[in-house]
Amino acid sequence: MCLPSGFRRSPIAWATAFMLASLVALAVAGPMVWGAAADRPDPSVVLRGPSAAHPFGTDGLGRDLLARVLTATRPSLLLALAAVLLGAGSGIIVGSCTAVLGRRGRRLTAGMINLLLAFPALLVAMFLAVVFGAGTAGAVLALAAAGVPGFARLAQTLAAGVAGTDHLAAARVLGLRRHRLLWRHVLPNIAEPLLLSATTAAGTTLVALSGLSFLGLGVQPPGYDWGLLLSQGLDRIYAEPLPALAPGLAVLYAALAFQLLGEALAGSVARRGPAPRAPAPTPPPSGPAEDGLVLQVEDLTVELPTPGGTIQPVRGVSLSLRPGEAVGLVGESGSGKTLTALALADLHPHGARVSRRTLRLLGADLAALTPKERDRHLATGLSMIFQNPASALNPSLRIGTQLTEAVRAHRGTSRAQATAEAADALRRVALSPALLRSRPYQLSGGQRQRVMIAAGLMTRPGLIIADEPTTALDVTVQRQITRLLTDIRRDTSAALLFISHDIALVGEFCERVLVMYAGTIVEAVPADRLADGARHPYTRALVASVPDLAADRGRPLPTIGGGPPDPLVPAPGCPFEPRCPRRQDHCAEQAPPWQDFDATHRVACWHPEPVTAVLKTVARS
Numbered sequence: 001m002c003l004p005s006g007f008r009r010s011p012i013a014w015a016t017a018f019m020l021a022s023l024v025a026l027a028v029a030g031p032m033v034w035g036a037a038a039d040r041p042d043p044s045v046v047l048r049g050p051s052a053a054h055p056f057g058t059d060g061l062g063r064d065l066l067a068r069v070l071t072a073t074r075p076s077l078l079l080a081l082a083a084v085l086l087g088a089g090s091g092i093i094v095g096s097c098t099a100v101l102g103r104r105g106r107r108l109t110a111g112m113i114n115l116l117l118a119f120p121a122l123l124v125a126m127f128l129a130v131v132f133g134a135g136t137a138g139a140v141l142a143l144a145a146a147g148v149p150g151f152a153r154l155a156q157t158l159a160a161g162v163a164g165t166d167h168l169a170a171a172r173v174l175g176l177r178r179h180r181l182l183w184r185h186v187l188p189n190i191a192e193p194l195l196l197s198a199t200t201a202a203g204t205t206l207v208a209l210s211g212l213s214f215l216g217l218g219v220q221p222p223g224y225d226w227g228l229l230l231s232q233g234l235d236r237i238y239a240e241p242l243p244a245l246a247p248g249l250a251v252l253y254a255a256l257a258f259q260l261l262g263e264a265l266a267g268s269v270a271r272r273g274p275a276p277r278a279p280a281p282t283p284p285p286s287g288p289a290e291d292g293l294v295l296q297v298e299d300l301t302v303e304l305p306t307p308g309g310t311i312q313p314v315r316g317v318s319l320s321l322r323p324g325e326a327v328g329l330v331g332e333s334g335s336g337k338t339l340t341a342l343a344l345a346d347l348h349p350h351g352a353r354v355s356r357r358t359l360r361l362l363g364a365d366l367a368a369l370t371p372k373e374r375d376r377h378l379a380t381g382l383s384m385i386f387q388n389p390a391s392a393l394n395p396s397l398r399i400g401t402q403l404t405e406a407v408r409a410h411r412g413t414s415r416a417q418a419t420a421e422a423a424d425a426l427r428r429v430a431l432s433p434a435l436l437r438s439r440p441y442q443l444s445g446g447q448r449q450r451v452m453i454a455a456g457l458m459t460r461p462g463l464i465i466a467d468e469p470t471t472a473l474d475v476t477v478q479r480q481i482t483r484l485l486t487d488i489r490r491d492t493s494a495a496l497l498f499i500s501h502d503i504a505l506v507g508e509f510c511e512r513v514l515v516m517y518a519g520t521i522v523e524a525v526p527a528d529r530l531a532d533g534a535r536h537p538y539t540r541a542l543v544a545s546v547p548d549l550a551a552d553r554g555r556p557l558p559t560i561g562g563g564p565p566d567p568l569v570p571a572p573g574c575p576f577e578p579r580c581p582r583r584q585d586h587c588a589e590q591a592p593p594w595q596d597f598d599a600t601h602r603v604a605c606w607h608p609e610p611v612t613a614v615l616k617t618v619a620r621s
């Protein structure tokens with residue numbers, strides 16, 4: 001690990017470095033320099049106290065105790081480190097697996113971790129040391145096993161944070177296998193705190209290992225470590241304290257060094273702040289279906305359990321997209337846009353129940369596919385661009401790795417070929433291929449979003465779902481990204497589902513607009529009719545609330561009064577009824593039927609606005 005400047009300047013860090021260096025020097029040189037003296041018996045000086053020749057005295061065979069304490073540095077440290085590596089490694093793998101396992105696997109693993117954590121680690125270690133048999137191997141294995149639940153819990157908690165990130169979702173949508181998700185997207189992002197924890201654990205494991213040797217369960221004579229030397233010195237501690245104190249102090253010194261190292265590293269990481277956030281890559285080409293539709297969804301419903309009961313944030317959504325078409329999905333915050341997109345990509349939250357009458361992507365009925373086939377089809381046919389490119393990119397991987405990962409996994413493309421394709425993809429989004437070697441934090445927000453788009457292009461998808469892809473960007477960069485998406489649609493014939501709060505942007509950029517309210521689509525309208533031809537009172541209210549440069553600045557911006565309905569109390573009628581200026585009594589009693597004005601314009605409303613009304617121009621400055 002590259003130590004940050006804060007670490008290098010800290011006096012504690014210097015002291016820690018000195019302590020660790022001295023331990024390493026003793027572990028390396030100790031057996032060579034003092035090994036012979038440590039093992040040489042001398043009947044003439046049995047059980048002697050400290051003297052000039054033997055500063056710490058001698059043991060029952062006349063061996064020099066100072067030499068034995070110094071020589072014991074190597075086995076004591078190596079055995080403790082072996083136990084930590086084994087325990088931490090196993091625990092981290094078990095715990096981090098929970099981020100990529102299915103619900104059942106995750107619950108089972110979490111349950112096992114909880115169960116094992118109920119037992120004190122030291123008692124478990126002692127019990128296992130007896131079971132494995134007194135000796136060095138048994139003690140190391142016992143301590144490693146006892147450390148597994150603690151590391152598993154820590155890794156599970158940290159991995160849960162990564163599990164919800166956009167970059168893992170992006171990697172999932174690309175159909176990466178679980179082991180790849182684990183090694184490439186979960187572990188690198190939780191490695192730092194785990195390393196800090198393992199450093200601290202090395203100290204406690206050293207103490208525990210010495211304890212086992214002290215109890216006769218660890219290292220056995222003629223071998224020895226500090227714990228065994230302590231045990232041998234204890235017999236005569238009242239007559240000669242130094243033979244017991246010296247190995248005890250050595251244990252304390254080493255444990256303190258590890259503890260300080262952990263704290264110094266943790267402190268410098270905290271000072272440095274959070275790690276920069278970062279994307280994911282892609283698989284093979286897909287073409288439009290025979291019926292000419294890229295996507296056809298009917299009656300999509302998502303149910304979610306909440307503390308107050310089950311809610312339906314998405315209810316009966318139907319939509320279809322043709323090749324090269326851009327369709328906007330707009331609506332207030334919480335109207336269900338993102339959940340709709342996530343359900344389409346099979347990325348809905350755990351616990352959600354998704355049902356639909358039809359879901360066809362590029363001609364394939366997803367319900368008829370096996371889970372593996374479905375994952376692959378989604379990975380190759382659909383690409384998602386998330387709102388925040390900083391969190392949608394994996395911060396620990398280079399751009400090149402993230403762009404090439406999926407094509408290599410799905411198509412078996414060679415590294416060189418995948419890199420060439422990634423360079424092409426970057427050129428297509430007007431970025432230099434030199435960025436392949438960069439990491440996400442070295443890029444600007446606009447560059448990151450372009451990288452996300454390039455990653456999506458690598459699979460040559462038939463459908464791109466962009467969920468608020470420009471919200472985190474400034475207006476100039478927003479323009480560049482929307483132009484880029486338009487060029488991509490024109491060049492690749494990919495269909496685009498563009499999700500946004502920004503009805504003005506969607507009106508300009510898409511051909512059709514779907515307006516969502518309280519989990520349902522309430523109007524489908526051609527974009528060129530949005531400004532003055534929308535028929536649903538909610539769409540009109542959304543359009544009217546767009547700021548207009550020509551508007552009187554002294555007057556407050558129009559807003560839509562009231563709030564969306566409580567999802568826990570679904571009403572039988574039109575969900576917009578309580579806020580609707582055109583409501584009538586029956587609106588609250590019965591859901592409105594769809595009214596088709598023509599093939600592209602339909603509205604779910606009992607009393608649509610008349611066509612003659614002329615609204616403000618929906619245009620951005």
Ligand SMILES: Nc1ncnc2c1ncn2[C@@H]1O[C@H](COP(=O)(O)OP(=O)(O)OP(=O)(O)O)[C@@H](O)[C@H]1O
Pocket residue numbers: 304305306313331332333334335336337338339340349501
């Ligand atoms: N995991 C979840 N558990 C419970 N409720 C959720 C969950 N995810 C979303 N919701 C709820 O579902 C509703 C729809 O959420 P969704 O994120 O799809 O809305 P949205 O229209 O995309 O909003 P925004 O524009 O703010 O992103 C919201 O009320 C939200 O609180």
